[in-house]
Amino acid sequence: FYSCGNQSCKQDLLAYLEQIKLYSHQLKICSQVKAEIQNLGGELIMSALDSVTSLIQAAKNLMNAVVQTVKMSYIASTKIIKIQSPTGPRHPVVMWRMKAPEKKPLIKREKPEEIYAAVRKGSAKKRIHPVQVMSEFRGREIV
Secondary structure (H helix, E strand, C coil): CCCCCCCCHHHHHHHHHHHHHHHHHHHHHHHHHHHHHCCCCCHHHHHHHHHHHHHHHHHHHHHHHHHHHHHHHHHHHHHHHHCCCCCCCCCCCCCCCCCCCCCCCCCCCCCCCHHHHCCCCCCCCCCCCCCHHHHHHCCCCCC
């Protein structure tokens, strides 16, 4: 990106690289804090939950910074091509081949046959003769 003719692209790329550096450092610190809490025997459950939340947030921030850096790199590379040869043949410095990621479900769904197969029949009801049921009750004693 040092040969980028567009100054704003260069500044944006440098800013995104600084963000990556910052967020990776933040992620490292959050992961060390989480490890220390686990070593203490789990006395501070609320703090452990907070550290896990901050760990997840730091990872999200890092991933967003990486995505933004890749997008800006793509934009900068296309601008370099236009600047290098405004009228002549364009020879790309980097060849971008974008492929959409395959979709994966967030929740694993069970197949319909597996759902019904998991249902088990409970123990069969015992048939008790009505006379036996009635013999358990005592009649009222008249005084």
